[in-house]
Amino acid sequence: MRTEEMIARLACGLRPVRRMPSPLVLLALWTLLAAAVIGLAALVFGTRAGLDRPMTGFETMHSLAALLTALLAGLAAFELSLPDRDRRWAWLPLPAIGLWLGTMGVGCVGELVRLGAEGIRFHVSWHCLQFIIGLGLPMAGLMLWLTRHAAWIRPLPVAGFGALSAAAFASIGLTLVHPTYGPLMVLAWHGVAVLAVTGLAALFGPRLAWRVPA
């Protein structure tokens, strides 16, 4: 088909479209949806004991870093999903991610100092893994749906940051039902679970999103 002919066909019987909301509006919508999912999970699993105790400075910083990661990675995903936005949006969440990983690392070292050799005994925190993956993957799916139009332009960073945002929200949800600041292995598996959700979504997200009609 000649290109000029294609233009005539595309323009023929053109339908009005609803414009995409701005990335900030999408971020607000995404945060509300994530909060609703976390609330639902807390209802189903029940909240952990000692939730009413005030958080220590370290716990506050860890939670704030996770929240910042969730919000900034989400914003980066929405911005990068639009064709004309600057690629440098990808840098935005990096300090928050660094801070979040840093607090996880400090938590691990703290546990190691407190418990000594006992702290590095290997065990798999299935509860932690199940929760973050179980909550993170459906949330990542929700994020893919919100950014489905982007599949044609920059699928990989959008899926990666979207899933990271979902995993960060899921990890905040985890602190409501599970004592995250506990054993060293719990923190380590917490990180593994976040990486697993992010990696899976970055790997398969673009292929799935490709099949969703925009």
Place this chain on the structure above:
Amino acid sequence: MLASGQAARDARDLRWSALMGAAQEGDGAAYATLLAECLPLLRAICRARLRDATEAEDAVQDTLLTLHRVRHTYDPARPFRPWVAAIAERRALDRARRRGRQVARETLLDDAAELGAEGEAEERLAARQLREAVGGLPQAQRTALQLTKIEQLSLQEASARSGMSIGALKVATHRALHSLRRRLTGDAP
């Protein structure tokens, strides 16, 4: 002169933004006008990335389809040109990558044919020696050989594709052939 050129571009960008805004409301005529006016820009972007004219035109059509599919992502408050240019760049890049993969597969098939029942042992050995000898050439000589002897492009075309001057291409091809002859026949330099 420069200022008037910039003013014309600004006016065109405003016009394109308005046309796309109207297209989002369902105005088919505005959409057809806009796409027709953008066509030279899309062709320029795709031809810069894809040397083959047919491939470039296919990339232009891919761009139009993507643009049509994601037309709801355009914000009329922002300039239209970067939006459409980003889509064209991406589609041209995708097509260039796909083309690259195809070429790699075709090369593999050529290699595989040598392993078939029809291939005589001596021919396979000679082919392997030739491949090894070509593989041992400097990059510039390999490029010159590929473009002028294997793809049989004219010197002008090979020069445009490789970025080498015609003189440099001639010298590199001559040296490549000389080097191959020496290696394969064992002639002294």
